Amino acid sequence: MSIWTTAGRLKGVAFTGQAGQLEVVAQRRRGESDLIHQNGAWYLLATCEIPEAEPNTRPVGFVGVDLGIVNIATTSEGTRHSGRRMNRRREADRKLRGKLQKKGSKSAKRRAKKHAGKEKRRARDINHKISKRIVAAAQRTGRGIALEELTGIRQRVRLRKPQRATLHTWSFHQLGAFIAYKAKRSGVPVVYVNPAYTSQECSHCHHTERRNRPSQAVFTCRACGFVEHADLNSSHNIAARGWMVWVCGAESQAPALTHIA
Incomplete structure (x- = not known):
């Protein structure tokens, strides 16, 4: 240059x-x-200037994406992007950040600032990789992507105290934005669905009850007895809602975004 x-x-x-x-x-x-x-x-x-692909106006279905803490993203295809290793790393980062803030010296502040940059870049890299895989899977199978509306996610999700710091520092909106702009570039339609009760609704009989979630990882329907991993069950519900949104003509195209490096 x-x-x-x-x-x-x-x-x-x-x-x-x-x-x-x-x-x-x-x-x-x-x-x-x-x-x-x-x-x-x-x-x-x-x-x-990157030309957008021809949009897929007739998807054969939708890939539902459930975002969470233990599993960063779970798709209705059965793919789980585990966050366990990442969460352990982030917990160690949080403890180190607390020690440096408590120390308060100039060198500690410099180290904390440098470390914060590493955390941000690490999370960004993971979100890029996850979003790329999700969009590629949808494009390959001729489907769209269904995402939960993330507005108010921190207020409506109830977690134990050790998980709260993880929730409030994870970039859910960044991952959703990465999926949206990659999908638009690939011609994959994106819809946003109401997230209410996706974790409590049975994806087979649609019975909805809080007791359907006996634990974080397990879904057991009290009505029909269906048992599945809780995040996978939620992703199936999101996929079904995405299809209904599309069929009803309320499709929501991926928002116009500038390139995110």
Whole structure:
């Protein structure tokens, strides 16, 4: 690349990135780019025009996605993206952050700030990987994606005290946004459904009762006796609601978003 400096244009400046990023820049870059300095490193922000795929207006069904704490995302296909290892890491991060804040020295504050950046990048990377897999599965099978409306999720979810810090620091909306923009780029329709009672409703007979959830991981219907992993049962309900939303003509397209790096 070449950049303007106070001494004139500097040409032949090398830059690098992931293979996919370099391919996109080589094929799709349009207009000017920005070079920024952040946290001791230089970043090239390149503007690229990426054409959207032809939207799938006749999906054969919907992949329901249940977002949670123990499992970050569970799909109605039976895929669970476990968050156990991530949650253990985040608990260790939380304890370290508390110790550094308690210490209060300048070096402790610098270390806390640096560590916070690592936490954020780690979570972002995980959300990118999960969203990419979910969208790829939906595109491959000709289906859309059904997501829960996330508004008020922190208020309506009841958790034990050790899980509350995990809930309030996990980026649910970021994962949902990543799924939405990747889906739009791939032509996969996205709908948003009412999340009420998806965890208590039986995906077979639709009997809804709080006692259907005897534990966090187990769903046992009190009416028909159906037994399944609780998150998988919820994802089936979300998928069914997504199909009903689509059939009733209230489809909600993925929101228009700028590229999220």
